[in-house]
Amino acid sequence: MNRIIEKKQLSPEVFLFQIEAPLIAEERQPGQFVIVQASDDGERIPLTIVDSDAATGTITLIFQTVGKSTHLLAELNKGDNIPHLLGPLGAPTHITKTGTVVCVGGGIGVAPLYPIVKAMKKADNMVITIIGARTKELLILENEMETISDEFIVCTDDGSYGRKCLVTEPLKEICQRDPKPGLVIAIGPPVMMKFCAETTRPFNIKTMVSLNTIMIDGTGMCGGCRVTVGGQTRFVCVDGPEFDGHQVDFDIMIKRLGSYHKHEEKAHHECHLQLGLEKKNS
């Protein structure tokens, strides 16, 4: 079960797994996620499902190695089984025909954005996609995104590829068009989603964001993933992962995401030592 049938490295820190998971492939809808564990007692990692094929019974996951647990996951190879895989979880993206939809992806957030771009296009929307990364080699799914988008913009923070700017710059330009887009979907680092929401707010354009908070069970049981949305406490795992970006309290969410930062750094460092990855001078 959960056999990895394909593994690709998309960038120095980003990996793609295609996994045999027929039940999840059958039920899964865009916007939903899974929880994976790289070992029996390993951390539970929520990952958005990038793609699925009910006919072949496979799902595609893309993840970035950010800490010990994602590093252990990246150690798995084609033919290995993922010890634990639970899903599909969360509420699916609400896909409707809205006219023009702007899809904004930053860094690894381009991966969960991909199925939404696909679904929005399939629902006969005009889709403008903006993807961004710190630098050229961290860009993922460029070709895939370009193929399915009506308009496609790439930017990098350092100008090594595409426009040298943050994703909010082209987003603002598109918001100023007449007619303005009907919907913006932004997925990426919390700070990026926060500023995308701030960019669209003055234009009064509905902006959905997909949150990836700390989770344990992913079924509503622990409440560790909770966020403040419109002054109310909501659970990302069952009420989300998508919320109205204009209502999300990003500041407290970002602080909660940092809860285990020190612990993660230490575990990550020790993991590198174990795996022999640490550079001598670091």
Add this chain to the structure above:
Amino acid sequence: MSSPTWLGKKEQLNRMNTKNSHNLNDLLKRKNDLKPSERAAVPPQRMSEQDPEARVRNFDEVALGYTPEQARLEAMRCLQCKNAPCINGCPVRINIPAFIKEIADGNYQEAIDIIKQDSLLPSICGRVCPQEVQCQAPCTLGKMLKSVDKAVSIGRLERFAADTERNQGIASLPVKPDTGRRVAVIGSGPAGLVVAADLRRAGHAVTIFEAFHKPGGVMVYGIPEFRLPKAIVQAEIDILTDMGVEIRTDFLVGRTRKLTDLMEKDGFDAVFVGTGAGLPKFMDIEGENLVGVFSANEYLTRTNLMKAYSSDIADTPILRSRKVAVLGGGNVAMDSARTAIRLGAEEVHIIYRRTEKEMPARVEEVHHAKEEGIIFHLLQNAKRILGNDQGLVTAIECLRYELGEPDDSGRRRPIVIPDSEFMIQTDTVIVAIGNDSNPLIHKTTPEITTNRWGNILVDDKGQTSLNGVYAGGDIVSGAATVILAMGQGRIAAKSIHEYLTNGS
């Protein structure tokens, strides 16, 4: 109640206490002729425990169990009442005097066989049942001695019988020939395990679906190791798999597969829903989403299920706390507080808005918590949680309360004292004020009706509004106890068996 005449004879009683009651052999010689007075004179047998100072530094079980001698002495205290009020106090109506008599006679296998006619998880129930308000509350001996603390320790004897059997290796229960019918059990907590066992014994094929990566439900993620060792829960689950019960972990019915698909596409003839009360309540106060505020579920799951207490085995971290405030007065609050102190907190406070008398926690748990140095703040409640500019908890602001008239629950209603605010410095807050029903099954199976709190509605046979689908445990009753979940599971299992056999 007036004292029986023999109790007046103090001198005789004293003499008996010093001479006979400690001597098991003397008592054994006359075990069938012991007078009630002689039984009553045997002192209640205390179960030895880890010393509080030692146990706050480990996660090992606190209560260490009876020796055979202690168990037999305790069993001899049972008056063997003909009307057996204890049985009425037991939610699954174990034949208590009968199994206790077998222990007194040294027939431990016979004792456990009697228990297992009605209770399938005795080593668990012997540890976590609130016996003092169930079987031990109406105990005649306790009434005679004017204290429920002096009732026969039925729970400890149950544990003794179950542990003795487990240590010798439990034989799995006999299974009737296959009926060809298939049952899906959703959730592997106490209700689900009991349903699985009963239906498998009747010859039906049973598959348990569990969302977590390990089966056991609240007994694994919630109740801490020091109160219920996980190896014991696993031993019970191993018996089920030996009997041929299939367990599918990492499977969330409603998401991985719709409940109706299990019946319509996958060939299950009946379904039992035992998904528990897995939706933590919060106080809805300012600061509740700061860093360092946990639901008890999260705090306990990180520690128990994900083993955050041992960085050697687990990758899931838990914040290291210095000063912890736990909100609530139930068993889960006690478990959270006692877990926090074991994780190295310097100070742990329990904040509860009524008095100790109204606390829903077991007396024993409150006692253990106090022994371990937990500080109790009664008639107080949190008003808001304060944090610093990094979003970390720094303090909790509380209000003082007094008790007014009884409310719907029969407990006296706490009334806030105006302008009584004060601060407790803390870096961690654990909210342990209860759970609501997990809405997933209802949300994904709207044919199953619920009440306004999200509890699944069932008839007296455990049948839901959807034909062939039964439910029990906390998803029906709201957050309750292991034994009540088991009791409902047994009722539902009986109904499912009838449904599969007779079609109704």
